[in-house]
Amino acid sequence: MAMCTILRCASVSLTSSLPRLSNRNAVTPGRLLARTCYKRTLSTTTRFCAALKFTDKHEWVRVDSGVATVGISNFAQEALGDVVYCGLPEVGTKLAQSDEFGALESVKAASELYCPLTGEVTDVNDALADNPGLVNKSCYKDGWLIKMTVSVPEELDGLMDEAAYERYIKSIED
Amino acid sequence: MSVGKAAVKVVRLGRISYRSALEVQQQHIKQHMDSCSTSPNTLLLCEHEPVYTIGIRQAPYPPEEEQRLKALGADFFRTNRGGLITFHGPGQLVCYPILNLACFKKSVRWYVCELERTVIKMCSTFGIEASTSPDTGVWVGNHKICAIGIHCGRYITSHGLALNCNTDMSWFDNIVPCGIVGKGVTSLSRELGRDVPPEEAIPKLLEAFTEQFNCTLTYN
Numbered sequence: 001m002a003m004c005t006i007l008r009c010a011s012v013s014l015t016s017s018l019p020r021l022s023n024r025n026a027v028t029p030g031r032l033l034a035r036t037c038y039k040r041t042l043s044t045t046t047r048f049c050a051a052l053k054f055t056d057k058h059e060w061v062r063v064d065s066g067v068a069t070v071g072i073s074n075f076a077q078e079a080l081g082d083v084v085y086c087g088l089p090e091v092g093t094k095l096a097q098s099d100e101f102g103a104l105e106s107v108k109a110a111s112e113l114y115c116p117l118t119g120e121v122t123d124v125n126d127a128l129a130d131n132p133g134l135v136n137k138s139c140y141k142d143g144w145l146i147k148m149t150v151s152v153p154e155e156l157d158g159l160m161d162e163a164a165y166e167r168y169i170k171s172i173e174d
Numbered sequence: 175m176s177v178g179k180a181a182v183k184v185v186r187l188g189r190i191s192y193r194s195a196l197e198v199q200q201q202h203i204k205q206h207m208d209s210c211s212t213s214p215n216t217l218l219l220c221e222h223e224p225v226y227t228i229g230i231r232q233a234p235y236p237p238e239e240e241q242r243l244k245a246l247g248a249d250f251f252r253t254n255r256g257g258l259i260t261f262h263g264p265g266q267l268v269c270y271p272i273l274n275l276a277c278f279k280k281s282v283r284w285y286v287c288e289l290e291r292t293v294i295k296m297c298s299t300f301g302i303e304a305s306t307s308p309d310t311g312v313w314v315g316n317h318k319i320c321a322i323g324i325h326c327g328r329y330i331t332s333h334g335l336a337l338n339c340n341t342d343m344s345w346f347d348n349i350v351p352c353g354i355v356g357k358g359v360t361s362l363s364r365e366l367g368r369d370v371p372p373e374e375a376i377p378k379l380l381e382a383f384t385e386q387f388n389c390t391l392t393y394n
Contacts, residue, residue, distance in 0.1 A: 057328070078281075078283075079280065079281035079282060079284075080281075080282055081282070081283035081286075085230065085231050087230050100327065103254070103325075105229070105230055105231065105256040106256070106282065106283065107256070107282070107283055107286045107310045108229075108255075108256040108257035108286060108310040108311070108323045108324065108352075109255075109256040109282040109283075109285070109286055109323075109324045109325070109326055110229060110230045110254055110255055110256040110324070110325045110326070111282050111325075111326045111327070112326065112327035112328070114328075172280060
Protein backbone atom coordinates (compact mmCIF):
# COMPACT_ATOMS: atom_id res chain seq x y z
CA MET A 1 0.00 0.00 0.00
CA ALA A 2 2.75 2.40 0.95
CA MET A 3 4.62 1.52 -2.21
CA CYS A 4 1.61 2.38 -4.38
CA THR A 5 1.40 5.73 -2.64
CA ILE A 6 5.03 6.46 -3.32
CA LEU A 7 4.74 5.55 -7.00
CA ARG A 8 1.52 7.51 -7.47
CA CYS A 9 3.03 10.57 -5.83
CA ALA A 10 6.10 10.29 -7.99
CA SER A 11 4.15 10.11 -11.21
CA VAL A 12 1.86 13.02 -10.34
CA SER A 13 4.34 15.56 -9.06
CA LEU A 14 8.04 14.95 -8.82
CA THR A 15 8.85 18.13 -7.00
CA SER A 16 6.27 17.96 -4.22
CA SER A 17 6.92 14.31 -3.52
CA LEU A 18 10.65 14.69 -3.28
CA PRO A 19 10.93 15.74 0.39
CA ARG A 20 8.64 12.90 1.47
CA LEU A 21 10.63 10.36 -0.47
CA SER A 22 13.93 11.57 0.82
CA ASN A 23 12.63 11.43 4.41
CA ARG A 24 11.60 7.82 4.21
CA ASN A 25 14.22 5.39 5.29
CA ALA A 26 14.74 1.66 4.74
CA VAL A 27 12.40 1.08 1.77
CA THR A 28 14.97 0.29 -0.89
CA PRO A 29 12.82 0.65 -4.03
CA GLY A 30 11.56 3.96 -2.65
CA ARG A 31 15.12 5.11 -2.15
CA LEU A 32 16.06 4.15 -5.68
CA LEU A 33 13.01 6.05 -6.91
CA ALA A 34 14.03 9.06 -4.83
CA ARG A 35 17.47 9.08 -6.41
CA THR A 36 16.03 8.82 -9.88
CA CYS A 37 13.47 11.54 -9.20
CA TYR A 38 16.11 13.75 -7.67
CA LYS A 39 18.29 13.58 -10.77
CA ARG A 40 15.35 14.27 -13.08
CA THR A 41 14.23 17.16 -10.88
CA LEU A 42 17.64 18.83 -11.00
CA SER A 43 17.51 19.11 -14.73
CA THR A 44 14.00 20.51 -14.90
CA THR A 45 13.82 23.13 -12.14
CA THR A 46 16.20 25.34 -10.17
CA ARG A 47 13.98 25.17 -7.11
CA PHE A 48 15.73 22.03 -6.00
CA CYS A 49 19.15 22.97 -7.32
CA ALA A 50 21.64 21.30 -5.03
CA ALA A 51 24.63 22.47 -7.02
CA LEU A 52 26.71 25.35 -5.71
CA LYS A 53 26.19 28.78 -7.20
CA PHE A 54 28.63 31.64 -6.64
CA THR A 55 28.59 35.42 -6.46
CA ASP A 56 31.36 37.73 -7.66
CA LYS A 57 31.98 38.51 -3.99
CA HIS A 58 32.94 34.89 -3.36
CA GLU A 59 29.88 33.76 -1.46
CA TRP A 60 28.32 30.43 -2.41
CA VAL A 61 24.71 29.39 -2.13
CA ARG A 62 23.11 25.96 -2.32
CA VAL A 63 19.33 25.58 -2.49
CA ASP A 64 17.75 22.42 -1.16
CA SER A 65 13.97 22.04 -0.86
CA GLY A 66 13.46 25.79 -0.98
CA VAL A 67 16.06 26.56 1.70
CA ALA A 68 19.26 28.32 0.69
CA THR A 69 22.48 27.67 2.59
CA VAL A 70 25.11 30.42 2.27
CA GLY A 71 28.85 30.38 2.87
CA ILE A 72 32.10 31.76 1.50
CA SER A 73 34.26 30.07 -1.10
CA ASN A 74 37.68 28.53 -0.68
CA PHE A 75 39.18 31.48 -2.55
CA ALA A 76 37.57 33.84 -0.03
CA GLN A 77 38.66 31.94 3.08
CA GLU A 78 42.25 31.80 1.82
CA ALA A 79 42.25 35.53 1.11
CA LEU A 80 40.93 36.24 4.60
CA GLY A 81 43.30 34.19 6.68
CA ASP A 82 42.28 32.50 9.94
CA VAL A 83 38.76 33.58 10.86
CA VAL A 84 38.48 34.45 14.55
CA TYR A 85 34.95 35.84 14.69
CA CYS A 86 31.76 35.64 12.65
CA GLY A 87 29.29 38.51 12.95
CA LEU A 88 26.04 37.08 11.60
CA PRO A 89 22.42 38.32 11.45
CA GLU A 90 19.53 37.25 13.67
CA VAL A 91 17.05 34.63 12.52
CA GLY A 92 14.13 36.46 10.95
CA THR A 93 16.26 39.17 9.33
CA LYS A 94 14.95 40.06 5.89
CA LEU A 95 17.66 40.57 3.30
CA ALA A 96 17.70 41.74 -0.29
CA GLN A 97 20.25 40.47 -2.79
CA SER A 98 23.63 42.22 -2.26
CA ASP A 99 22.67 43.51 1.21
CA GLU A 100 25.49 43.44 3.77
CA PHE A 101 24.46 40.72 6.19
CA GLY A 102 27.45 40.40 8.47
CA ALA A 103 31.23 40.38 8.70
CA LEU A 104 34.03 37.91 9.26
CA GLU A 105 37.09 38.92 11.26
CA SER A 106 40.58 37.63 10.50
CA VAL A 107 44.01 39.18 11.10
CA LYS A 108 42.35 42.22 12.74
CA ALA A 109 40.38 42.83 9.54
CA ALA A 110 36.59 42.85 9.42
CA SER A 111 35.38 41.85 5.95
CA GLU A 112 31.78 42.42 4.92
CA LEU A 113 29.51 39.63 3.77
CA TYR A 114 27.03 40.24 0.93
CA CYS A 115 23.79 38.33 0.60
CA PRO A 116 23.57 36.28 -2.63
CA LEU A 117 19.76 36.17 -2.67
CA THR A 118 16.64 37.91 -1.44
CA GLY A 119 14.92 36.17 1.44
CA GLU A 120 14.61 35.76 5.20
CA VAL A 121 17.21 34.24 7.53
CA THR A 122 15.89 30.96 8.96
CA ASP A 123 19.02 29.61 10.62
CA VAL A 124 22.47 30.78 11.69
CA ASN A 125 25.41 28.44 12.19
CA ASP A 126 25.82 28.57 15.98
CA ALA A 127 28.87 26.28 15.81
CA LEU A 128 30.84 29.26 14.49
CA ALA A 129 30.56 31.12 17.80
CA ASP A 130 32.96 28.71 19.49
CA ASN A 131 34.67 27.46 16.37
CA PRO A 132 34.98 30.26 13.80
CA GLY A 133 37.84 28.36 12.15
CA LEU A 134 35.26 26.07 10.56
CA VAL A 135 34.92 28.76 7.91
CA ASN A 136 38.51 28.04 6.90
CA LYS A 137 38.57 24.29 7.51
CA SER A 138 35.26 23.40 5.92
CA CYS A 139 34.01 26.40 3.96
CA TYR A 140 31.52 24.41 1.84
CA LYS A 141 30.18 22.18 4.58
CA ASP A 142 30.52 22.70 8.35
CA GLY A 143 31.55 26.35 7.89
CA TRP A 144 28.19 27.41 6.41
CA LEU A 145 27.08 30.84 7.63
CA ILE A 146 23.31 31.23 7.33
CA LYS A 147 20.26 29.53 5.89
CA MET A 148 17.50 31.57 4.30
CA THR A 149 14.30 31.38 2.29
CA VAL A 150 14.40 32.07 -1.46
CA SER A 151 11.95 34.86 -2.26
CA VAL A 152 13.13 35.37 -5.85
CA PRO A 153 14.28 32.00 -7.32
CA GLU A 154 15.18 33.71 -10.59
CA GLU A 155 18.12 35.37 -8.82
CA LEU A 156 19.83 31.97 -8.79
CA ASP A 157 19.96 32.00 -12.58
CA GLY A 158 22.11 35.15 -12.42
CA LEU A 159 24.76 33.50 -10.23
CA MET A 160 27.83 31.66 -11.50
CA ASP A 161 27.98 27.89 -11.56
CA GLU A 162 31.15 26.18 -10.40
CA ALA A 163 32.82 26.22 -13.83
CA ALA A 164 32.05 29.90 -14.39
CA TYR A 165 33.32 30.73 -10.89
CA GLU A 166 36.58 28.90 -11.53
CA ARG A 167 37.04 30.98 -14.69
CA TYR A 168 36.20 34.13 -12.74
CA ILE A 169 38.85 33.37 -10.11
CA LYS A 170 41.47 32.77 -12.79
CA SER A 171 40.65 36.10 -14.38
CA ILE A 172 41.13 38.06 -11.15
CA GLU A 173 44.23 36.22 -10.06
CA ASP A 174 46.20 37.85 -12.89
CA MET B 175 46.43 42.89 -13.91
CA SER B 176 47.87 46.19 -12.66
CA VAL B 177 49.86 48.09 -15.24
CA GLY B 178 52.27 50.52 -13.65
CA LYS B 179 52.12 51.77 -10.10
CA ALA B 180 48.92 52.69 -8.34
CA ALA B 181 48.64 56.31 -7.29
CA VAL B 182 47.77 57.16 -3.69
CA LYS B 183 46.87 60.65 -2.53
CA VAL B 184 48.19 61.72 0.88
CA VAL B 185 45.78 63.83 2.93
CA ARG B 186 47.01 65.28 6.21
CA LEU B 187 44.14 65.95 8.57
CA GLY B 188 46.24 67.14 11.54
CA ARG B 189 44.65 66.95 15.01
CA ILE B 190 41.08 65.81 14.39
CA SER B 191 38.38 64.24 16.50
CA TYR B 192 37.80 60.52 16.01
CA ARG B 193 34.22 61.19 14.98
CA SER B 194 35.25 63.70 12.30
CA ALA B 195 37.90 61.34 10.98
CA LEU B 196 35.24 58.62 10.66
CA GLU B 197 33.19 61.01 8.53
CA VAL B 198 36.20 61.81 6.33
CA GLN B 199 36.83 58.09 5.89
CA GLN B 200 33.19 57.57 4.87
CA GLN B 201 33.46 60.36 2.29
CA HIS B 202 36.50 58.72 0.72
CA ILE B 203 34.89 55.28 0.79
CA LYS B 204 31.89 56.76 -1.00
CA GLN B 205 34.20 58.25 -3.65
CA HIS B 206 35.50 54.76 -4.35
CA MET B 207 32.00 53.28 -4.60
CA ASP B 208 30.76 56.10 -6.83
CA SER B 209 33.63 56.26 -9.30
CA CYS B 210 33.33 54.38 -12.56
CA SER B 211 36.95 54.79 -13.62
CA THR B 212 40.08 55.08 -11.52
CA SER B 213 39.59 54.48 -7.85
CA PRO B 214 40.74 57.46 -5.73
CA ASN B 215 43.17 55.73 -3.36
CA THR B 216 43.88 57.92 -0.35
CA LEU B 217 46.14 57.83 2.70
CA LEU B 218 44.71 59.86 5.59
CA LEU B 219 47.17 60.94 8.29
CA CYS B 220 46.05 62.40 11.62
CA GLU B 221 46.22 62.51 15.40
CA HIS B 222 43.26 62.17 17.74
CA GLU B 223 42.30 63.50 21.14
CA PRO B 224 42.21 60.70 23.73
CA VAL B 225 39.76 58.01 22.62
CA TYR B 226 39.30 54.28 23.18
CA THR B 227 37.87 52.34 20.26
CA ILE B 228 36.69 48.76 19.83
CA GLY B 229 36.00 46.58 16.79
CA ILE B 230 33.16 44.30 15.74
CA ARG B 231 33.77 41.91 18.64
CA GLN B 232 31.68 43.93 21.08
CA ALA B 233 30.91 41.31 23.75
CA PRO B 234 34.02 41.94 25.93
CA TYR B 235 33.12 45.65 26.20
CA PRO B 236 29.65 46.15 27.68
CA PRO B 237 28.20 49.61 28.53
CA GLU B 238 29.79 49.52 32.02
CA GLU B 239 33.23 49.28 30.44
CA GLU B 240 32.38 52.15 28.12
CA GLN B 241 31.32 54.29 31.10
CA ARG B 242 34.46 53.40 33.04
CA LEU B 243 36.73 54.53 30.23
CA LYS B 244 34.75 57.69 29.51
CA ALA B 245 35.01 58.60 33.19
CA LEU B 246 38.78 58.67 32.75
CA GLY B 247 38.41 61.56 30.34
CA ALA B 248 38.55 59.76 27.00
CA ASP B 249 35.97 59.31 24.30
CA PHE B 250 34.73 55.84 23.33
CA PHE B 251 33.68 54.48 19.94
CA ARG B 252 32.34 51.16 18.70
CA THR B 253 33.55 50.67 15.13
CA ASN B 254 33.21 48.23 12.25
CA ARG B 255 36.91 47.37 12.12
CA GLY B 256 38.65 44.16 13.14
CA GLY B 257 40.75 43.99 16.29
CA LEU B 258 39.83 44.49 19.96
CA ILE B 259 40.26 47.59 22.14
CA THR B 260 42.91 50.21 21.53
CA PHE B 261 43.73 53.78 22.44
CA HIS B 262 44.34 56.78 20.19
CA GLY B 263 45.65 60.09 21.47
CA PRO B 264 48.08 62.96 20.98
CA GLY B 265 51.56 61.81 20.05
CA GLN B 266 50.26 58.82 18.14
CA LEU B 267 50.41 58.85 14.34
CA VAL B 268 47.18 57.42 12.94
CA CYS B 269 47.09 56.37 9.31
CA TYR B 270 43.90 55.41 7.46
CA PRO B 271 44.59 54.03 3.96
CA ILE B 272 41.32 54.15 2.00
CA LEU B 273 42.41 51.88 -0.82
CA ASN B 274 40.74 49.78 -3.46
CA LEU B 275 42.50 46.44 -3.10
CA ALA B 276 41.67 45.79 -6.77
CA CYS B 277 44.52 48.23 -7.49
CA PHE B 278 46.88 46.03 -5.46
CA LYS B 279 45.86 42.50 -4.48
CA LYS B 280 42.37 41.34 -3.58
CA SER B 281 43.32 39.79 -0.29
CA VAL B 282 42.75 41.24 3.14
CA ARG B 283 45.34 38.90 4.60
CA TRP B 284 47.92 40.20 2.11
CA TYR B 285 46.96 43.82 2.81
CA VAL B 286 47.38 43.52 6.59
CA CYS B 287 50.72 41.79 6.09
CA GLU B 288 51.89 44.64 3.84
CA LEU B 289 50.86 47.20 6.47
CA GLU B 290 52.92 45.32 9.06
CA ARG B 291 55.91 45.18 6.71
CA THR B 292 55.57 48.89 6.00
CA VAL B 293 55.80 49.76 9.68
CA ILE B 294 58.66 47.31 10.28
CA LYS B 295 60.53 48.92 7.38
CA MET B 296 59.87 52.37 8.84
CA CYS B 297 61.08 51.28 12.28
CA SER B 298 64.34 50.04 10.78
CA THR B 299 65.03 53.51 9.41
CA PHE B 300 64.92 54.64 13.06
CA GLY B 301 67.31 51.84 13.98
CA ILE B 302 64.53 49.92 15.73
CA GLU B 303 64.19 46.21 15.13
CA ALA B 304 60.50 45.47 14.93
CA SER B 305 58.71 42.28 14.00
CA THR B 306 55.39 40.56 13.58
CA SER B 307 53.96 37.90 15.87
CA PRO B 308 50.92 35.60 15.84
CA ASP B 309 49.03 38.69 17.09
CA THR B 310 48.51 41.17 14.27
CA GLY B 311 50.43 44.40 14.75
CA VAL B 312 54.06 45.50 14.92
CA TRP B 313 56.12 44.52 17.94
CA VAL B 314 59.45 45.40 19.50
CA GLY B 315 60.08 42.30 21.54
CA ASN B 316 56.98 41.77 23.66
CA HIS B 317 55.77 45.33 23.29
CA LYS B 318 53.45 46.55 20.60
CA ILE B 319 54.60 49.74 18.91
CA CYS B 320 51.89 49.87 16.27
CA ALA B 321 48.31 48.59 16.34
CA ILE B 322 46.43 47.56 13.22
CA GLY B 323 42.69 47.14 12.71
CA ILE B 324 40.91 47.45 9.42
CA HIS B 325 37.58 47.12 7.66
CA CYS B 326 37.05 45.93 4.10
CA GLY B 327 33.87 46.09 2.04
CA ARG B 328 33.76 45.53 -1.74
CA TYR B 329 37.58 45.63 -1.61
CA ILE B 330 37.62 49.18 -0.19
CA THR B 331 39.71 49.39 2.97
CA SER B 332 39.18 51.74 5.91
CA HIS B 333 40.54 52.22 9.43
CA GLY B 334 44.23 51.31 9.48
CA LEU B 335 47.18 51.63 11.81
CA ALA B 336 48.20 53.59 14.91
CA LEU B 337 51.90 54.15 15.57
CA ASN B 338 52.99 55.30 19.03
CA CYS B 339 55.47 58.17 18.59
CA ASN B 340 55.52 60.22 21.81
CA THR B 341 52.14 59.13 23.11
CA ASP B 342 51.36 59.37 26.83
CA MET B 343 51.53 55.62 27.40
CA SER B 344 49.71 55.73 30.75
CA TRP B 345 46.40 55.74 28.81
CA PHE B 346 47.13 52.12 27.89
CA ASP B 347 47.24 51.13 31.58
CA ASN B 348 43.45 51.39 31.71
CA ILE B 349 42.87 48.59 29.19
CA VAL B 350 44.23 45.26 28.04
CA PRO B 351 45.50 46.61 24.69
CA CYS B 352 44.11 44.62 21.79
CA GLY B 353 42.86 42.08 24.33
CA ILE B 354 46.32 40.59 24.75
CA VAL B 355 47.10 39.90 28.40
CA GLY B 356 50.73 39.84 29.51
CA LYS B 357 52.20 41.93 26.73
CA GLY B 358 52.92 45.64 26.82
CA VAL B 359 53.05 48.65 24.58
CA THR B 360 55.91 50.85 23.52
CA SER B 361 56.59 53.89 21.36
CA LEU B 362 59.31 55.31 19.12
CA SER B 363 60.25 57.71 21.94
CA ARG B 364 60.54 54.90 24.50
CA GLU B 365 62.67 52.78 22.17
CA LEU B 366 64.99 55.62 21.19
CA GLY B 367 65.17 57.33 24.60
CA ARG B 368 64.32 60.71 23.11
CA ASP B 369 61.24 62.62 22.07
CA VAL B 370 60.04 61.49 18.63
CA PRO B 371 56.95 63.43 17.52
CA PRO B 372 54.57 62.16 14.81
CA GLU B 373 55.94 64.82 12.44
CA GLU B 374 59.28 63.04 12.42
CA ALA B 375 57.70 59.66 11.67
CA ILE B 376 55.46 60.83 8.82
CA PRO B 377 58.02 61.11 5.99
CA LYS B 378 59.62 57.80 6.99
CA LEU B 379 56.24 56.06 7.10
CA LEU B 380 55.28 57.45 3.69
CA GLU B 381 58.57 56.36 2.16
CA ALA B 382 58.17 52.85 3.54
CA PHE B 383 54.59 52.79 2.27
CA THR B 384 55.51 53.69 -1.34
CA GLU B 385 58.22 51.03 -1.34
CA GLN B 386 56.14 48.28 0.22
CA PHE B 387 52.97 48.94 -1.80
CA ASN B 388 54.89 49.84 -4.96
CA CYS B 389 52.81 52.96 -5.47
CA THR B 390 53.35 56.65 -6.14
CA LEU B 391 52.21 59.25 -3.65
CA THR B 392 50.60 62.52 -4.59
CA TYR B 393 49.95 65.46 -2.30
CA ASN B 394 47.35 68.18 -2.20
